[in-house]
Amino acid sequence: MLGNFSYSNPTKLYFGEDSLNYLNEELPKYGKNVQLAYGGGSIKKNGIYDKVMEILKANGKNVFEDGGVMPNPTVEKLYEGVKIAREHKVDLILAVGGGSVCDYAKAVSISVHCEEDPWEKYYLRMEDVDNEIIPVGCVLTMVGTGSEMNGGSVITNHETKLKIGHVFGENVFPKFSILNPTFTFTLPKYQMTAGFFDIMSHILEQYFSGEDDSTSDYIMEGLLKSLIHSSRTAIKNPADYEARSNIMWIATWALNTLVAKGKTTDWEVHMIGQSIGAYTNATHGMTLSAVSLPYYRFLLPYGLQKFKRYAVNVWDVNPDGKTDEETAEEGLSCMESYMKELGLVMNIRELGVTEEMLPGIADGTFVMEGGYKVLTHDDIITILKKSM
Template sequence: MLNFNYSIPTKIFFGKGQVDVLEEQIKDYGTKVLLTYGGGSIKKNGIYDRVTDILNQNNIEFYELSGIEPNPDIKSVREGVKICKDNNVDLILAIGGGSTIDCSKAIAAGYYYDGDPWDLVSKKAPVTNALPLGVVLTMSATGSEMNSGAVISNRETKQKLHIMHSNLMPKFSILDPTYTFTLPKEQTAAGIADIMSHTFESYFTLNDGAYLQDRFAEAILKTCIKYGKIAYDEAENYEAKANIMWAAPNAINGLVLCGKNAIWSVHGIAQELTAYYGLTHGVALAILTPVWMEYVLDDERVDKFAEYGVNVWGIDPNKDKYEIAKEAIEKTSEFFTSIGLPKSLREVGIGEENLEKMAQAAIDDKGGVIGNFKPLYYDDVLEILRRAL
């Protein structure tokens, strides 16, 4: 096991009615808040009214940034930064899922920067500080409610880049599973694929001796498999939604990554599908993951896939290890299909027209190679995209 440092300073308030802590949590940081949210579903399901009632009752002044897009665009970040600077905001309160939270993190960093916030995302300038951020979560997927990273798109340049800094960690996050009851089924499914992919990216490593972390990862995967179809089919099943909601942040808050050397592969390819086509991130991951698994399976990596098959899917350990590995990959694909996710890029209207551009873009800012479970170069990424068609 490798050396590691680990700290998760975010306060988590989990369960029904935990929004009641909002007033006391906000007042630890000030009395002027920017509310950020997406397309307005929180106004239909009552979450917006509950939050704003709390703010009004406690004389907390608030401003609003609505309409944050899936795969948030830098334009929304710029707008949010302006609102915060113009009104001397003390804290940002993100009400939504990963897109809203990620946008809010970039706004929080941009508040302390005099230039274009895209400079921070593109690493032209460092993040030096950030406004405090609180979260009221409405979708289980990215785990952004309990980590220090964010992904921001620039639709003009067809880029989707990652920003990370310890100051971007939310100060508190309210996780009420009932707030996911009104989520469309397709978003529930995409979120589950995202959680599983985060876990896979840390799980599939070679000979690092991080036994405990791999058992954590397998528990998260088994939780998604056990409750994913139930959460998809039964919108108001509290047990299923609660387990999925808690799996999401633990897949990407560093817990399963501690002591391991994991450089992600599939996410880097999936981000290009989003940048070029606006494809939902979790959908892209569901299509690419089984293809990637099949592509990287070889003598050096078969033992890890067999371990996955036995420990996660309960496949007979006495079978040939390649048989176990291939069965595990097939079961992974079948699970995604069972929750309504597509198996190919053509199913979502994507053809061959941009495959070469996307393959090149996936490796451009990574030294020409992506991932380290099996390093992938341009030809490898292109072949995975072609096989995903």
């Protein structure tokens, strides 16, 4: 294990079919005014909204609705949420939805008492939070981001064509999160599979870094094998509780900071994907799937031994009689077959990207330094072209 680190995760999780009942234990800890953040209204169609509202009312809460949170929350929506929170002096922000709603709730929570423009302070200057934070709780209805147990929050500014994620400290983590796998059953297939790949990408971003014998890598290999198995089951039967519960749990542990310990981590796939999202507003998980294989094939020579290990330990590639390069490339071929099996987007043109956008997407891509190669602008252009 590399370096020195500390570990703390203050988020309390309630998991299982009856987990929503535990909202009754959490709500009395907070004041009367609750800001209820949710997305496009699917929670009203599937009955989750009514269940949550019943519990909120039973606990004597004043509820101020903040609906319409989009899949890629915008800075304009952030300002709208801050206005609601300030006007009603909210004591708790309850996010009911997927990762975007959780991200949004955290962004609002840190911005309500911020005396500056939160976009400038927290997303452009990447400063720490030094003001009061409104507590956040989550009721998860879609898996993928791990936002239910971390400090990450991604906001999009379409005017400047920037989509920026800021990973805040444990003071911004949700105070509690409720994870009922049955709440994910009605998700459309496109969103479900995008979430599956978001989970995989989170793991790979942390896995493809470092050369030491790290316990974190062994954990990630196990998470990946479980994800591959359960996602194949879920594609055939989205209401398979065992598969969906496993996937929900994997998603949380993929990005709740545990497996990053002792790692340098990469995150370049996310940086490229987020820049694509700023231009196209495409579904996050699909921006990742569209660029991952071109990126990893580009990266393979610089991290050959880890790619070989990935092929053998995750995809069960037999290395006998093969060069390290052949073994590693076979692993990526197995990954490609799996991605096509799930029906993931495999090129950025399908997301609306044109040749004319490539320089701007490259300009908007943050360059990370924790992976096997620090990309140049020309490298990013090369990867984008191979992703077309």
